[in-house]
Amino acid sequence: MKPRVRFAPSPTGRLHIGNIRTAALNWLYARKNRGNFLLRLDDTDTARSTDEFAQAIRDDLEWLGLTWDMEARQQDRTARYESLAATLKAEGVLYPAFETEEELDRRRKRQLAMHRPPIYDRAALKLSDSEIAEKIAEGRKPHWRFRLPNTAEGTDLAPQPTLVSWNDLIRGDQTVDLGSLSDPVLIREDGTFLYTFTSVIDDIDFGITHIVRGEDHVTNTGVQLALFEAAGATPPAFGHHSLLIGADGQALSKRLGALSVQSFRDLGLEPMAVLSHAALVGTSDAIEPLTSRDALAEKLDFAKISTAPGRFDVAELKALNGKLLHMLDYADVAERLRGFGITGGEKFWNAVRGNLEVLSDARFWWDVVTSDIEPVIEDSKMTVAAADTLPPEPWSESTWSEWTAAIKSRTGAKGRALFHPLRMALTGRESGPELKALLPLIGRDRALARLEGKRA
Numbered sequence: 001m002k003p004r005v006r007f008a009p010s011p012t013g014r015l016h017i018g019n020i021r022t023a024a025l026n027w028l029y030a031r032k033n034r035g036n037f038l039l040r041l042d043d044t045d046t047a048r049s050t051d052e053f054a055q056a057i058r059d060d061l062e063w064l065g066l067t068w069d070m071e072a073r074q075q076d077r078t079a080r081y082e083s084l085a086a087t088l089k090a091e092g093v094l095y096p097a098f099e100t101e102e103e104l105d106r107r108r109k110r111q112l113a114m115h116r117p118p119i120y121d122r123a124a125l126k127l128s129d130s131e132i133a134e135k136i137a138e139g140r141k142p143h144w145r146f147r148l149p150n151t152a153e154g155t156d157l158a159p160q161p162t163l164v165s166w167n168d169l170i171r172g173d174q175t176v177d178l179g180s181l182s183d184p185v186l187i188r189e190d191g192t193f194l195y196t197f198t199s200v201i202d203d204i205d206f207g208i209t210h211i212v213r214g215e216d217h218v219t220n221t222g223v224q225l226a227l228f229e230a231a232g233a234t235p236p237a238f239g240h241h242s243l244l245i246g247a248d249g250q251a252l253s254k255r256l257g258a259l260s261v262q263s264f265r266d267l268g269l270e271p272m273a274v275l276s277h278a279a280l281v282g283t284s285d286a287i288e289p290l291t292s293r294d295a296l297a298e299k300l301d302f303a304k305i306s307t308a309p310g311r312f313d314v315a316e317l318k319a320l321n322g323k324l325l326h327m328l329d330y331a332d333v334a335e336r337l338r339g340f341g342i343t344g345g346e347k348f349w350n351a352v353r354g355n356l357e358v359l360s361d362a363r364f365w366w367d368v369v370t371s372d373i374e375p376v377i378e379d380s381k382m383t384v385a386a387a388d389t390l391p392p393e394p395w396s397e398s399t400w401s402e403w404t405a406a407i408k409s410r411t412g413a414k415g416r417a418l419f420h421p422l423r424m425a426l427t428g429r430e431s432g433p434e435l436k437a438l439l440p441l442i443g444r445d446r447a448l449a450r451l452e453g454k455r456a
């Protein structure tokens with residue numbers, strides 16, 4: 001069966017590199033196995049979800065080339081959630097509870113003081129139908145809890161150790177003890193649904209075959225497996241990857257806006273560099289740039305994903321971007337270079353591509369070869385000799401070695417003493433692209449003037 005996977009962000013902020021890792025692993029899995037990738041916007045939290053964030057998520061995914069075969073928004077599916085909720089309420093799988101946050105907090109503190117685990121005591125399950133009706137008549141609104149299947153015959157309501165296991169695609173055998181958890185609230189007092197519930201219904205309805213997400217969801221998976229069963233559905237396979245943390249160990253959150261895809265776009269980074277980094281960080285593969293999504297998909301192997309948290313350093317991403325640019329052919333970038341006003345063609349691109357961090361850096365070297373710069377004369381004896389021996393045009397890539405051989409025999413200088421003053425005079429910079437490639441692009445008039453210390 002073809003896999004169907006999904007990426008399910010809440011539209012409550014801009015996607016960060018950790019979210020992108022989840023999106024990339026799912027997308028690449030679908031790609032590798034010729035399956036489908038769904039974008040699901042988990043916007044049941046209406047207070048924090050916005051259309052602007054939803055659109056920004058689409059834009060970021062498109063920029064990365066992570067296209068989707070179908071989109072769903074949870075807000076559009078309320079009728080379906082309500083209908084399944086009604087069934088589960090009638091079956092007693094969902095039950096009403098009326099405690100306030102303060103009351104629950106008091107109980108938790110009491111349990112902790114008695115060295116008991118602070119799990120919900122199921123007091124609401126003891127309410128009779130008439131007590132419930134009375135509270136509702138008083139205008140009180142219930143929230144609804146999922147009765148976890150963790151009691152044994154004849155043990156009343158006391159939770160018993162109840163192990164739920166699955167073979168995780170990434171972490172291997174996993175077990176969650178439903179006996180150690182509170183019955184989760186799935187419907188709030190205002191009637192809105194919580195993620196645990198809506199996510200399962202959507203995964204059933206959309207025929208999701210593999211759920212790949214961050215390990216922040218491992219416990220959730222135990223509960224959701226029980227929910228799949230309560231809804232009479234076969235659960236999909238699950239894989240939980242480690243979370244990414246920032247270089248200084250900080251957690252990432254959409255709400256904080258740190259390390260967002262937008263910030264990478266603003267820096268001028270290439271989508272394939274971001275995608276390569278997102279897919280390979282925290283795996284046993286070296287982080288290297290790949291120029292195509294298909295090549296990245298071929299490399300995907302859940303067995304290679306480490307369970308330790310991955311560290312993300314933007315400096316590494318920038319270095320990766322530089323490596324990627326070095327691999328690109330002129331045809332890949334020609335149009336964008338023209339957009340920067342660069343008309344130097346393939347020769348210029350091949351000369352400078354190894355010295356760029358982001359593509360727009362090419363603009364600087366374009367100015368070096370076509371506009372006036374301030375030369376730096378470090379060693380005038382050397383530059384005078386260089387000006388004297390500068391050969392006539394036409395120039396080629398061999399001009400540089402012929403010319404520097406002539407300067408060397410005239411001055412006796414070699415190595416750095418020979419090359420550094422020439423570089424400083426010709427480019428005004430300590431380092432940069434190979435001069436044998438730059439020199440013909442700079443041209444004789446400009447080179448001569450710069451060697452004479454003139455702005456040219």
Ligand SMILES: Nc1ncnc2c1ncn2[C@@H]1O[C@H](COP(=O)(O)OP(=O)(O)OP(=O)(O)O)[C@@H](O)[C@H]1O
Nearest residue numbers: 009010012018019022213214243244252253254255
């Ligand atoms: N730091 C992270 N590293 C890797 N994956 C992550 C990270 N944070 C979230 N994810 C994954 O991103 C997907 C989308 O999750 P979600 O929308 O809840 O993101 P979030 O960043 O945790 O959001 P928020 O900060 O708004 O709660 C989930 O599958 C989640 O596991």
